[in-house]
Ligand SMILES: Nc1ncnc2c1ncn2[C@@H]1O[C@H](COP(=O)(O)OP(=O)(O)OP(=O)(O)O)[C@@H](O)[C@H]1O
């Protein structure tokens with residue numbers, strides 16, 4: 273069990289450093305076992321430095337940098353055994369537009385082996401999807417779903433009602 | 438001390454129900470002392486029902502509805518003794534555009550007696566401000582501030598560097 | 603494997619029957635606060651065997667049944683069916699197409715089915731046991747998971763590593 | 768009262784001297800993740816007497832001193848000055864204009880000043896004691912406050928009521 277864990281840890285660690293430098297152009301990060309002699313109980317430390325800054329504690333990073341670091345780690349773990357589908361619920365909320373684009377680019381790289389369902393309020397994210405469903409509540413308290421087409425030219429969403437039997 | 442608390446509680450409660458129905462058009466909410474006979478130790482319960490739905494537990498509400506409910510409560514308490522300035526750090530992140538507009542409208546009502554500094558990534562919020570400062574990091578790790586003008590026609594921000602001595 | 607179709611009736615805010623098809627790649631789900639987007643994610647988790655009512659934001663499992671609005675009566679049951687394409691043989695079953703069904707009544711009584719024949723909840727959970735789906739792994743990523751990965755409660759962080767190992 | 772001008776030098780990512788003027792009404796602060804927006808809020812909290820390094824995301828108070836980048840050396844001190852318009856007599860002092868100054872050196876040694884004459888930290892904190900500014904009240908609203916108001920750790924919620932009373 274100990275070897276199993278250390279093996280997985282090393283794999284996640286390698287994925288994480290790679291994911292991080294892709295999401296933070298030029299940034300670097302690492303995972304460390306605080307007690308290397310005691311892998312099964314040791315806490316795991318994250319050290320990260322977005323581009324140009326010094327490698328440091330997670331706590332000094334900004335809200336958006338922390339969120340993107342966590343996303344890098346969650347996907348580093350996901351890569352060990354990619355699930356066939358993955359629902360993402362508003363994980364892009366604290367990210368600025370440039371980081372949203374990098375996040376979506378990462379999803380796109382995994383999208384051939386994983387089906388992604390992305391719940392979002394972010395217009396940049398919406399434009400990167402293969403299809404868009406709009407959930408509405410015309411009648412108060414009752415949900416309906418419509419198919420949405422983002423008309424880039426008119427910068428407006430057109431929708432048609434779908435999904436009824 | 439007991440009367441002081443109950444008096445404040447009733448004041449906050451009235452502010453809260455009013456704030457909530459302004460932020461959630463047609464919604465209603467209430468604050469309840471779970472142990473009315475023991476006000477100094479009693480937990481305080483929030484019940485809320487966004488328009489048309491039944492009054493219920495906070496836990497069934499959506500992420501955005503919970504955030505807006507918390508904002509209504511924080512401002513209900515603020516109204517007891519308005520602070521002369523207030524810094525809001527990305528509290529609009531979970532809100533959709535319509536709720537952001539209602540949130541800004543509420544800020545506008547208080548803006549004659551309180552100076553607001555609103556940190557945001559939201560374009561709707563940006564358009565409602567009286568002035569806009571952009572923080573940039575052209576040189577990696579070094580912050581600078583510029584004055585930003587949102588050009589609605591070109592839908593683009595123009596900025597000029599300011600703030601140096 | 604991938605998700606083909608999700609049919610929802612009487613589950614949370616879905617008082618009207620809904621049939622939603624997911625394609626490959628990235629599907630976006632958008633809409634105002636409280637309209638039902640997270641409820642769609644909840645429906646998928648629920649039909650795949652979620653056992654914790656808390657995780658679905660309720661106090662008891664029958665809280666997922668549509669509870670009525672000022673204009674509509676509450677319903678007596680909630681039902682979700684998920685159609686899965688298993689033509690790549692990812693799941694431990696001979697079927698190329700799998701229908702997972704779950705139903706709950708006000709009494710708390712539940713029914714489960716695989717390809718229209720009645721089964722137990724554990725049969726559904728066992729089907730996905732080896733895939734990491736349906737356990738606390740990467741089929742669902744939400745904001746609170748991002749928070750718990752970052753927070754120094756290294757307990758959560760370690761737990762995720764152990765699950766991947 | 769309102770905030771007139773904020774001068775920052777050597778505080779966190781502000782390696783270059785910055786002078787920022789706030790007007791009445793609503794001032795927006797925008798920019799990419801990690802560029803320094805929350806650091807501006809931290810500078811205001813710090814100069815008004817914040818005593819907890821944790822609240823400023825550091826381990827010790829000298830963590831607020833600019834720590835250098837690959838291209839720039841670290842600085843030896845951090846300094847923030849806030850100019851406040853007190854012409855309405857809101858603060859318990861005869862001055863119509865008040866300059867609050869705070870400086871910290873690498874050694875941890877700190878200097879405090881009101882209108883350029885040296886004072887103690889407690890003199891700054893006392894100036895704001897009755898106003899609710901500088902304590903955990905509504906001069907700063909951030910996402911984690913929204914979370915703690917909602918979470919059923921009624922401890923936090925009660926505490927806010929007691930502070931208002
Ligand atoms: N059993 C139920 N019966 C009726 N309505 C319900 C039930 N359970 C939850 N709801 C309603 O569903 C709504 C929440 O929906 P959901 O969480 O999917 O919103 P959302 O689209 O994710 O919004 P946000 O963008 O704010 O996260 C709530 O307003 C709640 O009242």
Ligand SMILES: Nc1ncnc2c1ncn2[C@@H]1O[C@H](COP(=O)(O)OP(=O)(O)OP(=O)(O)O)[C@@H](O)[C@H]1O
Nearest residue numbers: 334335336779800801802803804805806832833834
């Ligand atoms: N003492 C210091 N010296 C140098 N840089 C620092 C110091 N303390 C913090 N920083 C840097 O400041 C940055 C954080 O800035 P801040 O929290 O203000 O970002 P932000 O603009 O609020 O971003 P977000 O939109 O993601 O919340 C971090 O990248 C951190 O490395």
Ligand SMILES: [Mg+2]
Nearest residue numbers: 499500639640
């Ligand atoms: Mg939601």
Ligand SMILES: [Mg+2]
Nearest residue numbers: 334335804805
């Ligand atoms: Mg920030």
